[in-house]
Amino acid sequence: MGESRTELLAWLNDLLQTRYTKVEQAGTGAAYCQIFDSIYGDVPVGKVKFEAKLEYEYVNNYKILQNIFKKHKIDKIVPVDRLIKCKLQDNLEFMQWVKKFWDQNYPGGEYDAVGRRKGGAPSVAGTRSSTTSSASVASSGRVSSA
Known part of the structure; x- marks a missing residue:
């Protein structure tokens, strides 16, 4: 059995x-994209619609996710038609799978x-990014390039 809603939300x-x-809020696809960015660091986060409100924007996010799956040879069908409905059960099952995958692959x-949502460079091989610092993000709310 997978993790509970509460555990998944705390982790997310x-x-x-x-x-x-x-959990249903992950149905926009943005969170899933960023979870995979935390593993691989090569998701085009700037193209992810974090404030998506419409289904076509959700679909855009899932296209990005599917491209990452293809690039990294992840053999999993993303049930886009079900996830974009933002229903609990579909997103809970997919997020449980994503969490298991993350546990096995996070560097x-x-x-x-x-910082990544604001356009910062990804960390390299699980190390802290040299282009942004948590202090500058926390104090100003902006990321300045170094």
């Missing part, structure tokens, strides 16, 4: 520095989720 919010209150180290 800790990893991505977000405030998701329901370790810190992931600057906020």
